[in-house]
Structures are given as C-alpha cells and as structure tokens.
Amino acid sequence: MNAIKINTPLEYPIAVTEFISDTSNDNCVIIASATGVKQNYYYNFATFLSDNHYSVYTFDYGGIGDSKSGPLSKFSTTASAWAENDFESVVKHVKSKNPNRKLFIITHSIGGQLIGLVPSNNLFDGVIMVASQSGSWIHWKGFDRLKMQFLWYALIPSFSRIFNYLPSSHLTRMEDLPKGMALEWAKWCKKPNYHFDCIKNVKENYDQIKCKIKSYSIDNDFYATVSAIDWIASQFKKSEVTRVHLKAEEFGVKDIGHFGFFRSQFKENIWQIFLQDLRKFEN
Template identity: 45%
Template structure:
C-alpha cells in the first residue's frame, strides 16, 4: 500500500458509509476528487491518483453506495438510487474536502456518469475547476447505425428484464462494470430512454448545472463507444454559466490505435494524457 494513501469512511446525509481513499501530497495546494464511472470501483483510479500525488496534487477517490467497499450486505437488498450518488455521496465527499482542505484549490474529475453527477451535488457550486472525461448523456438516440439499435435494446429490454427477475443488474457477469443495485439500474435505464435524459425527472431547483461558474474542461475520445461526441457535447452544454473548454481527441493524436472509454486512465498514457490532465487540474 502507498504509505501516503489511507482509507477513510465518511457518511452521507442518510448515514450511509462511503469508503474513500486519500492520496495526500505534503506539497499540495490542490485537492482532486475523482467521481467514478458507472459501476467502476475506486481502485481503477489508483494509478492515476498516485501519479497526481507524486506531482503535488492530493487526491480523494471513493466508491458510490452499493459499489465496491461502499456496499453493505447483499446487493439484492440495496435500496440506493442513482440520483443519491450525486446529491448525497459525491456531495458528502465534496463537503469533506472543503472542511479538510480549506485553503486548497478544489477540483473534481468526473469520469462518464461521474461527470453527470457533478450537476446534482449542491456543493459543486463551490468548486474551483471541473474536468469532465467522457461525460455524456446516455440517451440511445446519440448512437448511430446498429449501435443505436444495441443501445435501444439495452435500455428498453436488457436492463428492465434482468433487474426485474434477478433483483439487481448483474453487469459484472458480462461487462467491466460492477453489478448495480436495482434502483440505480432502473433509474439509469429510465434516463437513457429519454431524449432529455435526467432533466425530465429531477426538478430544476435540485440540479446545479447552470449554477456552476468555474472553469470546465470537457474531454472526449473519438473511438469511445460509450460516449459519442454528440452526447458529450450535449451534456457539456448543460453547464451554461461555466467557462467551458471542449477537447475532442483522437487515438492518432497519441500514436495509438485505441483509447476508448477507459484506457486514458491506464498507465499506458502516463506520459501523454495523464500529463495533459495534470496541467488542466493545476490551471
């Protein structure tokens, strides 16, 4: 274990345990919170977190309720909702970072759904910088050709049927995601069936996208199946009052054949994309 990394449990407003890992840099004046992608455990981000810590950035990672070390008991009996991952779990971590690091620059890197959840956390308005990585709308209409059919069937048939009969979404059996609590899976599928995504299900006074005014860098990758460029553009546009910088990158920019949805945060890109992210976090 990294001697500068320690595990901490904090509790959201429902007194649900949120398991965090803190990579604390002694020379840091920046604290970075990583909001994970859907069904991705915080351990996936450890390599990048250690890299950031070695370069003078303190990092907090965490597992959402019902995922990884924040799962208490059997997933079949977990009652968490997707919206609570943003307005309770991420919110609790942001508030903790404000209290623990009062004089630090506060940054959140939201990967995929983590970027969506930023707009549901009330304390996101107090952030100094946001990095959106492959953060998108999941509405199936943003995909093209046969991929559009696949996504339509995913949200209209696969998710509803499996969660109904099994009692949770057993995504760990056939994907890179951890299995998802029933309410999380059903809520996500509902959002992804709607062209206006989550915005038709959450009242405007409980969303904070247009209240955030800090600098935002939104990054997407041309070969990312899970985040087509138009879906990323759509979500980025919801941060209407932020200073937005939009970057759409190609594998050829880094002399590689693929990047996709996850590889940018793997050590293969330590000397390229990781350095780019580091610069954006510190700006």
C-alpha cells in the same frame, strides 16, 4: 494512501481513499468514477497527481467496491442519490479538511453527469470531464442505436427486477449495480434530454457550477459518442466550457476507448495534459 469510511445522510457509508500531498497547502482533486467502476481503477492516476502536489480523493459509490457492505439485492440507492448523497458527502468531507484550498473535480463518464446534481457543486474551482456524456439513445446511430434502446428499454429493467440488482459484471466490465440506481439510470437514458426530463430543478442545479470546464472525448468510444459528450457539456450554461477531442494515433496507439484514459501507459502524455489543465485552473 489512506482508506477511510465516511457516514452519509442516507445512513450507508462511502469508502474514500485519500492520497495526501506532502506539501501542506496544495489544492485538492476529487475523482468521480464511471458507472460500476471501482475507485482502485484510478489509484495510479491519483498517485501521479499526488506526486505532482495535489491531495487526491477517490471514492466508491453506494453498492460499489468498498462501499458495498452486504448483498446488493438488499441494498437500496438510486442514481440521483449517488450525486446528492454519496458525491455530496465526499465534497463536504474534503472541504471540511481543506477549507482554504481549491477543489478540482475530474469525472469519468457518469461522474460528469452527476456533478450537476451535487448540492455543493458551487464549491468546485475547476472540472475536467473525461468521456462524460448523456446516456440518451438518441446520440447513437444505426445498429448501435438499436443496441442502446434494447439496453435501456429491455435488458436493464428486466434483469434488475428479476435479480433485484443488475448483474452487469456478467454482461460487461462494470461491477454489479444496485436495482434502484440501474432503474433510474435506464429511465434517464430513455429521454431525449436525459435526466433533465426527469429531475425537478436540474437546470438550476447545473447553473450553480460557474468554474472552468474541460470536456474530453476520444475516437472509437462506443459508450460516449461525440454527440453525447457535446450535449452534456452544453448544459453547463454558467461555465466556461472547452471541448477537446483526442485521437488515439496522436498517442501512438490504435485505440484508447472509454476506459483507456486512466491507464498508466498514458502517464507521459494524456495524464500530462490533465495535469496542465489543473495548473491552469489554479491561475
């Protein structure tokens, strides 16, 4: 495991951790984190993939974890920049070190939304999307829909402006978020077509991805309904997309939820499924 910092066009550094395989010609995997989740949450999974002959790269988005270099109230970035600057810089770093190896992406939650905005996403050779969804409130029902509307229309905008960042660690398990990121994210989530209603040329950017995609959902995931995951998966028009819905009972547990996929207890089952997906991408 090797922790480094890479420079970016927006002049803030991104923290990257490299899990380099012992085999010199092995293919590469970038793990794109969920919103406000530090890269170290994925370290055990990254080590597992490295032990199975992949060179793996995790990273923290700007303002998160080891990519946070000062008071968040004084740091400026956006959700779009997390894709176009941060994620893009990691892709370029990995490809510059491994120009002749295949590059696979594993996304968690917002990571699967951002891949369509990464300028160099045409370099992807396969994508596994884990609980990656649209955040638009239209994909929730009943009281849950009201909670999502309150979140996007009231709580996030007001708290972000009051504190000059989003103090989400006091509200959820997420890390605090930069103000610009939180406000743009909330703007997307107010729209029925999510960031497709907000960003110019987003369809063309998504159409650059032409590799195979596996998209996973799980029961009882408040943050990623089946409808929301189906919607984002359907936007990759030029890719061969396979949707897979898992049930916790299949793995001997009562609940897995939005964050459970990457817990070490699933090393012998869910992680093996993801590993087999990567193996199939290689063929």
